[in-house]
Amino acid sequence: MHIVKNEIPELLSMKSYPSRLFYDGNLELLKRTKISIVGSRKPTKYSREIIQKLSSALSKNGVCIVSGGAMGIDAVAHAGAGSSNTIAVLPCGIDIRYPAVNKNLLNDIQKNGLLLSQFEEGFCATPWSFVVRNELVVALGDVLVVGEAEIDSGTMRSVEFALKMKKEIFVLPQRLGESSGTNLLVKEQRAKVIYDIDEFVTKFSANKNLQSPKMDDFIEFCTANPTYDEALAKYPQKVFEAELSGEIEIIGGKIFVL
Structure with a gap:
């Protein structure tokens, strides 16, 4: 674990610039165009699929993805970007793997990407440290993408930070009765809708020839509904993580994508 010594201009938009910022990984990622992605810990299959495609497309075209290392949309965003092109901001000490289900993901980001935290080693996440983490996630990105959020969710605190920082907010087109928070943002004209991934990526990428995202x-x-044993033999670490995160379901010894 190290302390960031140079000033990060993006963080001047925070209410108070962090007194100390700890890191492990590649600080060069801070120099890239960055987009923050946040959202529900229990997103729908649709939201997971679109965020995976979006983060993958942005990453393949030189944009770094920033998120909070949590379950759900955060994990999908990090995984879609690939561990070498993502920044995970933690609500705990960098030495702690929280949530435990994302242990392997966070280990990969530590080795290939960048972990950031305002908290000392050994510090365990608390309700207020999540708020501190969220402000930092929002500040680092040029814009904020909200994958999915209900009106009364913690994700909407991140939206409040973005509004105070006067950052553009983007959301996915969602169905009525789902993601009430992002639908309200659109209704109140406080967020723009991403209707086309390539069009969105073009806004932030210097790459003229866009590379299409590839499914994980x-x-x-x-998607071919392999048996549990087949999946376990080929992807021993991924099966358990995907089941806990709600990406797959095991029925009668076979795996189904949700």
């Missing part, structure tokens, strides 16, 4: 290899493998 594990999820693509599971």
